[in-house]
Amino acid sequence: MEKLKRIQLKDVEITHGFWANRQKINRDITIYAVRDRFEDTGRFKAFDFGYTPENGEIKPHFFWDSDIAKWIESASFIIEKTPNAELQSKIEEIINKIEEHQDENGYFNIYHTVVEPDNRFKDRSHHELYCLGHLIEAAVAYYNATGKDRFINILDKFIDHVIKVFTEEMSSAFSTPGHEEIELALYRLYEVRPDEKYIKLAEFFLNERGKEGDGVYGWDNEAYNQSHKPVREQFEALGHCVRANYLYAGMADEARNAEDEKMFEACKALFDDMANKKMYISGGIGSTHHGEAFTIPYDLPNDSAYAETCASISLAMFSNRLKDLDINSKYADMVERQIYNGIISGISLDGKSFFYENPLEINLSDRRRHTSVNHSDRLPITQRLEVFDCSCCPPNVTRLIANIGEYIYSYDDNRIFVHQYIGSTAVFDGSQIDTETEYPADGKIKITVANAKNKRLYLRIPSWCESFKINAGYNMYNGYAEIEINSDMFEISLELEIRPVLIAASPKVRADAGAAAVMMGPILYCAEGIDNDFDLWDAKINQSTEIKAEYSESFYSNTLRCEISLTDEESIKALYLPLKNVKTKPGTLKLIPYFGFANRGESDMRVWFKLIK
């Protein structure tokens, strides 16, 4: 097992290009948009603990603590880079309220104080430990941003209470969280405050899981929340996708921390199971809304895809940990697939609204197919919303964008890895590394490394890339181009050939049989009805067609056009007719980046297109 060091957010500045643009929108608009909707919906007010059954105030949900925690974490990431008194004061206000309403014994949870105070740690389907996990992540981010450890201290007291209740008194009604998250959070906390008790508690939750037989609730299946087996025996990704990947991220942390090879093997198998059998081309995971869960391998229907934004984020988090334990570009490839597709499809281009589900096909006619009975099929919504009842995704995508810097590099004493190509300046381990690029709008990347002579530089060659140039000698090493850094001010140019490519799915994927999608570099493309005045399902792409790209400022990347074959409806004389009587006509298909769909009103949308020839 490798143990590359992940760079910290403080080590890196995103200076230009795709992500600088995204971070600006995140910093200027999204963080306030999420805050305002959380104000509107009573989530911030809930920290006043004013709710009583009688007084008509909005009843808090048992996951509201986590929504605000993720917002604090996002805001902390932002103020770490761009000091902002308004945001900081809001965070302090919340910390004050947490301190004020924390139980003497350290316990803190809004719902289980104002609604069900007598049922603390009695219902595994409630999210007390999950909320604590997110509060811990928020406290760590706030500490990193400000150096202030008051929030951590408050939570340390709560953690002590959890240790007592779960590991000493064993007085809780369950022994492991119903929704994982606290495991990875405890490792995160340990990074800034290396107290072994945090590791011990994380290990307790990891090691108890799958033993306790209390996994069954709600969906009546222990696999739903990964309680069906001990974690080291889990090799198939099952159940609720976000729970699963938060758990797997914690497992990866433990594998690294304890050098636990069995845990590491499980992590690698779980990653491969998702990457090779259970992932949409967008990176989306979880093909059913029932339980927001994984289904069977290759079961990836496009129109009913759940593909939750948070699930993509959680898989990026898990992958980002594995990239440092196992030198193989597939992990950073996965991060790339997520951050350019399934994660940012979750947020509108203007940064104000969000998808919880990210379908790969929209047929508006489906929405009103039941004309003569009172029924609607359950399908994903077609337009982003500013807030959801269960609004986990908005603050999650906000924190991911604010924290994208953490995904770029890792290193050890002799090696520097470039996992993502993002215009940035980073300083770590005595070196400075600058990346200059407009990637993924084009494939030219210039990297300058100062003060790292005699180390080796590893540049990820994305698996989608069929041709690249490096202006130096290199060896390929598990998907990375390995280059000797032979000067104190080392400059290197990488040029990845980025051109539109037709992509097929494994023939095991029934939903995509006989069809192809279009990708250009890491970006998946889709067509919308708004750009194409024909039925999208009738568009057939010729396998040998040339697809033309054009830079678009509005998407901050390219749009595409390709020649297609359409059915000549003049030739259609009946509902069913001999195939030989069907005539075709040429047409042009306009494609936009998948992440940009549904930004111009409600429209049909399609990723997979039938082929001719």
Place this chain on the structure above:
Amino acid sequence: MEKLKRIQLKDVEITHGFWANRQKINRDITIYAVRDRFEDTGRFKAFDFGYTPENGEIKPHFFWDSDIAKWIESASFIIEKTPNAELQSKIEEIINKIEEHQDENGYFNIYHTVVEPDNRFKDRSHHELYCLGHLIEAAVAYYNATGKDRFINILDKFIDHVIKVFTEEMSSAFSTPGHEEIELALYRLYEVRPDEKYIKLAEFFLNERGKEGDGVYGWDNEAYNQSHKPVREQFEALGHCVRANYLYAGMADEARNAEDEKMFEACKALFDDMANKKMYISGGIGSTHHGEAFTIPYDLPNDSAYAETCASISLAMFSNRLKDLDINSKYADMVERQIYNGIISGISLDGKSFFYENPLEINLSDRRRHTSVNHSDRLPITQRLEVFDCSCCPPNVTRLIANIGEYIYSYDDNRIFVHQYIGSTAVFDGSQIDTETEYPADGKIKITVANAKNKRLYLRIPSWCESFKINAGYNMYNGYAEIEINSDMFEISLELEIRPVLIAASPKVRADAGAAAVMMGPILYCAEGIDNDFDLWDAKINQSTEIKAEYSESFYSNTLRCEISLTDEESIKALYLPLKNVKTKPGTLKLIPYFGFANRGESDMRVWFKLIK
């Protein structure tokens, strides 16, 4: 409007070929299989009126009268051709019980006598008038079979009661049936007992429909049971398919009887709407189980197709009426599509079990896709059952097969129409007509007409037929070959070219985009997993492929083989990969008649195949 006369069952003997075989199974096996299951489930016993809430007997359902009525009708059709004391005695036994338990005022309904006696004609969603309709059809069939009119007399008394309650006292809680059927039954009764009161009652129900504003129940939509508009203003097929087509059949009867052109126009528009926009290639109608209803035009998903057997039967009944009012082969083409596909897929080859729903695609993996939550998607069953809780289809398919003779010919003073090619001898209107053929296993048809000199013979040329030969001069007339009968013993040979053909759907049908089905003559084909050891969805048919046919005794028609292209899985190195890296390999697809699917155990099944070239 034309007014061709439909031949009566008594006029025709099915002597050989496909339908003689089917009728033998129907007569020897199916009629007893349905009877036995109706015995097992208490349906026959219910006619003893023994149920009380206290005594533990099976509670009758409010549609059970209709199940037994359809069985009596089927048995009557059978004994009309093949006297059978056992069946006749069973029918007499039921008639005795009906007579015994009929109310003094004429009313008869099991449920509304033993369960809810105080709620007669109070709930439009109950099926009192529907049951009466089926009892009338049964009584007419029994009268035709035996000359005994006791059953008709019993029902006449009930009809008088209905006339009083609905049209004189107006004391019912609704004015038209929630489930249509009685309308067509009253016209049927009028044929054997021409009392104008039956017509008046039918007209009352037809003319009141869509006026009364009491259509909303259950599915909360007046279109569900065709109560959204006056019938003469209905041009779009909407709502519950069986209710719709039983209504439309009654509308066609009224159009004919009253020479009502507005009604006739509505009938033609409704037929075209179904035939051109809302019908599966199998003839199935109703693409959703929600309300067993029509949806929007071209919305024809294959795996979740409802396509109820009874709906196909009801559309055949409607079409068979229209063929006599409007000389156009499309109506008999529709009957043909139904009787060789969507209707007989509803019954197993051994005649013992039944499909209620007839999907056009089965993917067994779908059935267990939810591995980690407790949920099953709602999909049609994959194997036929011997009886259902709502067991309308088994006795319906039985009566259709027993009565298939009625669909073959019609005539007027100068013309004889041959609508279906079925090996048979018929005597009507002073002429005798013999058809000798193994159709649809082959296309050779020899027809002899005795004593019809100087009339014209009209032979339907099926719309699927691209080439045919007739050994005499003819003119084409709306899809029929018109031939002068120029001798007293006129012989003519028709040879329809029957060969496998690839069929496309209109590009408006999203579910079938880029795919083709195979038909050979009127028979639709499908592939089953049991015959093909690859994923059926991966099979791609070359548009120019030769499809080979071989006669199969077990299906009493042909099976087919064609060369296909499959994905070479050796070339698949990832879940997603450049299309150009996907290699193909040749394979062979075995196809069987669609009506024969699911007769050899549970299996994947597919009708529509992707194409290459």
